[in-house]
Structures are given as structure tokens and as C-alpha cells.
Amino acid sequence: MYFMKDKENKKNKENEKNTELIKTIILIILLILIITGATAYYFLNVKDNEEEKDLPFTELISLINENKIEKLEMTTGSATIKVTLKGEEDEKEREKSVLVPSIQAFMEWVQEKVDKEGKEIELIQKPVNVFLRVSDAVFSILPTALLIILLVMIFKMQGLGGDSGKVYGGEDGSKPTGVKFDDIAGLDEEKDELIEIVDFLKKPSAYLEMGAKIPRGILLYGKPGTGKTLIAKAIAGEAGVPFISMSGSEFIEMFAGLGASRVRKLFEKAKKMAPCIIFIDEIDAIGSRRTSNSGSETENNQTLNQLLVEMDGFDTNETVIVLAATNRPEMLDKALLRPGRFDRQITIPSPDLLGRESILKLHSKNKKFAEDVDFKSIAGDTAGFTGAELANVLNEAAILATRNKHKEITNLDIENAVKKITVGLEKTNRVISEKDKKLTAYHEAGHAVVSKFLPTQTDVKEVSIIPRGLAGGYTMYKTNEDKYYVSRTELLEKMVALMGGRAAEKIALNEISTGASNDIEVATGIAKDMLTVYGMDDSLGPVSLKVDDPYELQIFGDKVIDQVGNQIQVLIDNAYITAQKILSENMDILDRVAHTLLEKEKITSEEFEEFFK
Numbered sequence: 162m163y164f165m166k167d168k169e170n171k172k173n174k175e176n177e178k179n180t181e182l183i184k185t186i187i188l189i190i191l192l193i194l195i196i197t198g199a200t201a202y203y204f205l206n207v208k209d210n211e212e213e214k215d216l217p218f219t220e221l222i223s224l225i226n227e228n229k230i231e232k233l234e235m236t237t238g239s240a241t242i243k244v245t246l247k248g249e250e251d252e253k254e255r256e257k258s259v260l261v262p263s264i265q266a267f268m269e270w271v272q273e274k275v276d277k278e279g280k281e282i283e284l285i286q287k288p289v290n291v292f293l294r295v296s297d298a299v300f301s302i303l304p305t306a307l308l309i310i311l312l313v314m315i316f317k318m319q320g321l322g323g324d325s326g327k328v329y330g331g332e333d334g335s336k337p338t339g340v341k342f343d344d345i346a347g348l349d350e351e352k353d354e355l356i357e358i359v360d361f362l363k364k365p366s367a368y369l370e371m372g373a374k375i376p377r378g379i380l381l382y383g384k385p386g387t388g389k390t391l392i393a394k395a396i397a398g399e400a401g402v403p404f405i406s407m408s409g410s411e412f413i414e415m416f417a418g419l420g421a422s423r424v425r426k427l428f429e430k431a432k433k434m435a436p437c438i439i440f441i442d443e444i445d446a447i448g449s450r451r452t453s454n455s456g457s458e459t460e461n462n463q464t465l466n467q468l469l470v471e472m473d474g475f476d477t478n479e480t481v482i483v484l485a486a487t488n489r490p491e492m493l494d495k496a497l498l499r500p501g502r503f504d505r506q507i508t509i510p511s512p513d514l515l516g517r518e519s520i521l522k523l524h525s526k527n528k529k530f531a532e533d534v535d536f537k538s539i540a541g542d543t544a545g546f547t548g549a550e551l552a553n554v555l556n557e558a559a560i561l562a563t564r565n566k567h568k569e570i571t572n573l574d575i576e577n578a579v580k581k582i583t584v585g586l587e588k589t590n591r592v593i594s595e596k597d598k599k600l601t602a603y604h605e606a607g608h609a610v611v612s613k614f615l616p617t618q619t620d621v622k623e624v625s626i627i628p629r630g631l632a633g634g635y636t637m638y639k640t641n642e643d644k645y646y647v648s649r650t651e652l653l654e655k656m657v658a659l660m661g662g663r664a665a666e667k668i669a670l671n672e673i674s675t676g677a678s679n680d681i682e683v684a685t686g687i688a689k690d691m692l693t694v695y696g697m698d699d700s701l702g703p704v705s706l707k708v709d710d711p712y713e714l715q716i717f718g719d720k721v722i723d724q725v726g727n728q729i730q731v732l733i734d735n736a737y738i739t740a741q742k743i744l745s746e747n748m749d750i751l752d753r754v755a756h757t758l759l760e761k762e763k764i765t766s767e768e769f770e771e772f773f774k
């Protein structure tokens with residue numbers, strides 16, 4: 162595959178999560194700003210007014226004695242009096258306010274001055290100003306109110322409100338999962354193994370009377386989209402019991418410290434609903450190995466400890482079965498797998514040829530297909546696809562068919578959907594320079610021609626220089642065989658095929674480009690695995706250097722580590738040299754394939770085979 166750009170959308174998922182977090186943080190910052198702003202405004206304003214207008218009480222007395230006061234205005238219930246001075250032009254200077262210690266006594270004293278000494282002071286008594294009162298009150302409680310709102314929000318986010326799992330089929334009127342074993346295609350052995358659990362949930366007493374012990378936890382291992390959630394829901398659906406589901410990452414959210422309490426709540430809820438099923442997806446988020454009690458790990462450890470405590474704390478007659486799913490079993494803490502906890506482990510594999518066909522058929526039920534659609538052949542072309550990916554293929558095909566105004570979904574729609582999912586959407590409108598086109602054509606021709614000379618590599622299905630997704634061009638291979646084991650020769654030849662692109666650029670155009678980045682990444686990964694995981698290197702022997710902790714590598718010594726590094730380079734170099742050799746011996750074919758690609762942009766498998774006749 163010729164790569165135009167690297168890793169552009171890898172972080173999309175992460176970004177979505179981060180956006181939520183950023184939104185919340187911005188909201189909190191805004192609230193804090195409003196509170197501080199409002200408080201500052203309130204106090205500054207009041208202070209300003211006070212500084213400008215306030216007159217000490219003693220000065221007021223002197224001014225009255227000196228006959229310099231024109232008017233005194235008091236408001237019922239207020240200790241402040243508005244004073245108007247005689248002979249001042251400036252309004253600021255004319256009007257002052259004075260805080261009076263005892264209004265009653267002061268008023269009597271002024272009245273006396275007016276009556277007995279004949280002082281000319283206008284005395285005004287005003288009723289309470291309701292508006293001012295209210296706005297005063299609002300201002301004084303605003304910061305407190307905002308603080309309370311903020312606290313409530315934080316508590317809500319922390320889930321103190323009691324978010325402990327989504328319930329299906331509980332007494333709260335929620336709908337049952339409604340999923341049955343018939344909704345799962347393939348996975349027959351796995352279903353057989355779980356039928357027992359269904360039976361147990363249906364009539365727990367029969368088993369208990371016989372003295373049978375309740376299976377506590379079942380761990381489902383498998384790649385994302387292989388149907389783990391579906392199986393868990395089907396068990397609940399078949400047994401007709403409530404299903405409470407929660408994801409491992411939901412236990413540990415933005416504000417730490419609540420994971421353990423959420424676990425406790427989840428189990429409390431389940432016990433009330435028993436018999437029922439708890440399903441914890443992505444259990445590795447809380448169940449990963451415990452480390453030293455430091456920093457953020459402590460939170461994780463506490464949550465895991467609580468989970469262990471809850472699983473141990475079931476009474477023998479409590480029929481709550483905990484199902485958990487993970488795609489990273491190696492991450493899990495060993496304590497989780499002990500008897501009485503998740504002591505049953507079931508691997509959910511990616512579907513094989515037959516499984517894929519039956520999944521496709523199952524998901525085709527509510528769609529219209531043209532007669533030429535052959536699910537068996539689609540299953541053959543989708544080796545390695547999970548159930549979710551297959552369901553997605555059919556959905557994409559239906560979308561493409563609608564967009565292309567087809568009456569039914571055609572085989573071509575499905576083929577295009579597969580390509581869209583594997584390589585990305587075709588970008589026919591992208592403008593590409595002639596130079597880039599030539600580079601891509603030779604790069605893809607290189608992959609295709611080289612693999613033709615490698616016996617273990619599958620036949621070419623299609624070569625294209627029309628950009629798709631992030632790829633500037635691609636070579637697709639036929640995949641019609643499910644393999645459980647891959648031989649050393651096959652891995653070596655796969656690396657040669659991957660190097661075919663770069664080798665063609667070098668040999669035909671005497672230039673190399675960034676287009677080979679993904680090929681190089683994949684080839685290096687294969688070399689690394691051959692040495693460190695599969696023990697396929699003659700000089701190192703069948704040794705696994707796959708370790709959890711880099712420090713463990715030290716037992717092998719620096720010499721072994723250096724050797725791994727050297728051997729990775731040797732494997733890649735050899736692959737690159739072999740690819741160049743094949744191409745230089747078949748330059749004429751390489752040229753012809755590349756030129757045809759430049760002309761037609763796409764070559765089918767039949768057209769490709771013609772070059773070798």
C-alpha cells in the first residue's frame with residue numbers, strides 16, 4: 162500500500178473523549194470566572210460608592226450644627242441616611258450617605274434642632290425600596306448559589322447520583338435484552354458451554370439442592386467486535402433475567418476516588434435483582450495488574466480490590482453471575498482469575514469461513530440483495546473480519562447501493578464496502594501530480610509483481626492507484642483460506658512482498674519516497690515478532706523475549722538484546738534485497754504493469770495474470 166499521509170485519524174477516538182473532558186473543564190472555569198467576577202464587581206462597586214459618598218457620622222453632626230445641611234432622607238429599615246449639603250454645585254459633593262448608629266435617637270435629636278433652634282432641614286421619610294432590596298439580596302446570595310450549582314455539577318459528574326450500570330429487564334420497567342442465542346451466528350461451541358449458565362439462572366434452586374456451586378464469574382476473551390457483549394446479552398435474554406451492564410472505564414472517570422464505591426453500588430443493585438447478570442465490558446480498565454500504591458494507580462487498585470471483595474462476598478445462594486469481557490487478557494491481575502472469581506474463561510475467536518458466512522446471512526435478513534450476491538465468496542474475501550466488521554460491511558453496502566440508486570444491494574456494492582472498510586473510501590476527485598502518480602504506479606506494481614514470484618503469497622485481486630482513505634494506491638490480495646498457523650517462509654516472503662513497493666521505486670525511478678512508511682512499519686513488526694515472540698531466529702533459538710516489564714529483559718543480557726536489533730535489520734535488509742532482485746530480473750513486466758496502471762488506474766486480477774502469460 163502506498164501511504165500518502167501517516168496516522169492522521171488514529172487519534173480520533175481519543176479526541177472524542179478529550180472533547181467531553183475539555184467541555185466540562187471549560188464550564189467549570191467559566192463558572193469560577195463568573196463567581197469571582199460577580200463577587201469582585203459587587204464588592205468593588207459597593208466600596209467605590211462608599212469611598213466616594215460616605216461621610217462620618219461625627220462630621221454630619223458638626224454640619225448640622227453649622228447649618229450646612231439642606232435635606233435628610235431616610236429609608237425605613239435602613240441604617241444609612243442620604244444627606245444633601247447646602248451650597249454645593251457638584252452633585253457628588255452635594256449628596257452623601259451616612260451610617261447612623263441609632264436612627265431613632267438621631268431623628269429625635271434633629272427634630273429638636275429644627276423645632277427649637279429653627280434650623281432649616283428638610284426631613285424625608287421614604288418607604289422601603291423593594292427593587293433595591295431584592296437586587297441587594299440577589300447579589301449577596303449569587304456567589305453562594307453559583308458555588309452550590311458548581312458542587313452539584315461535580316457530584317453529578319462523579320456519579321454520586323448513583324450511576325451504577327445500565328439495566329435491561331429490571332423491575333424499573335426497563336426492556337429486557339431481547340437477544341437470543343439464535344441472534345448469534347457461529348460460535349456453536351461457545352454457546353454450548355454457556356447453555357449451562359442459562360439453565361442455572363432459570364432454575365437456581367435445582368442446582369443448589371443438588372449441592373452444586375454457583376459459577377461466579379466468566380471471562381470472555383476476544384478481539385473487539387467478536388460478539389462478547391452479544392453473548393452476554395443472549396445469556397440474560399435466554400434465561401429471562403435482568404442484565405446490568407457497565408464498562409470498566411466508567412468506574413474510573415474524570416474525578417478519581419469513586420471507582421470502589423461504584424463497584425459496591427453495582428453489586429448492591431445486582432443482589433436486589435437476583436437472579437441476574439452483571440456484565441463488565443473492558444474489564445482491563447479496572448482489572449489490570451495492581452502496582453505499587455502510588456499516584457493514579459492507587460485509584461485503580463482500590464477499584465480492583467473492591468471488585469475482588471464483592472466477588473468473594475456473595476452468599477452461596479445469591480444467583481448473580483458476573484460476566485466480563487476483555488481483549489487484553491495478559492493485562493489482567495492474576496487475583497481476578499482465582500477460583501470463586503473469574504475462574505471460567507472462554508475465548509471468543511474471530512469467525513472462520515463458515516462463521517463469517519452465517520454472520521453475513523444473519524445480518525442480511527432485513528436487506529434486499531441482487532441475485533448475484535454470493536455470501537460464501539464474500540466470506541472468502543473477508544478473512545480476519547470480526548462479526549461487527551461483517552455487519553458493518555453489509556450496512557455500508559446498503560448505503561452504497563442507496564447512493565448509487567440500485568434497487569437491491571449488488572455484489573459490487575459489497576465489494577466496494579469491503580474496500581471502503583479495509584483501505585478507505587475511494588477518492589476519485591483528488592488531484593495528483595503526474596510525478597506522484599508515476600511513483601505510486603511503480604510502487605504498487607512493485608508489490609504485485611514481487612508477490613507473484615513468492616509461492617506462499619496469495620494471488621493479487623486488484624491493483625489501483627486511485628487514492629482510498631489514507632492510501633495513495635493499494636494492492637489487494639485474495640484471501641480465501643483461514644489460517645491458524647503461519648510458517649517462517651511465509652513470514653519472510655510477506656516481508657519481501659512488503660518491500661516490493663520501495664524496491665520498485667528505487668530500481669525503476671532511482672528515488673525512494675515516504676509512500677513506503679506503512680510497509681516498512683508492518684515489515685519491521687513481523688521481523689520483531691519473528692525474533693521475540695515466535696523464536697524463529699537460528700542464532701537466538703526458540704526463546705521468547707516477550708516480557709511485561711522491560712527490566713525483565715536484563716536477564717538475557719545486553720548481548721542478546723543487541724543481537725535482536727541486528728537480526729531485525731538483517732531480516733529487513735534481506736527482504737529488500739530479494740525484492741530488488743526479483744524486480745530487476747523482471748523489469749519488463751514491472752514497466753508494463755506500471756504503465757497500464759498509469760493508463761487505466763486499476764487492474765483486475767485477470768488483467769494482472771495476463772502479464773505473465
Ligand code: ATP
Binds near residue numbers: 344345390486
Ligand atoms: P467490544 O469488545 O468492542 O465490546 P464485543 O466483542 O463485545 O466488542 P459486540 O458488541 O458483541 O462485540 O458485537 C458488535 C456487533 O457485531 C453485534 O451487535 C452484532 O451486530 C455483531 N456481531 C458480532 N459477532 C456476531 C455473531 N457471532 N453473530 C452475529 N452478529 C455478531
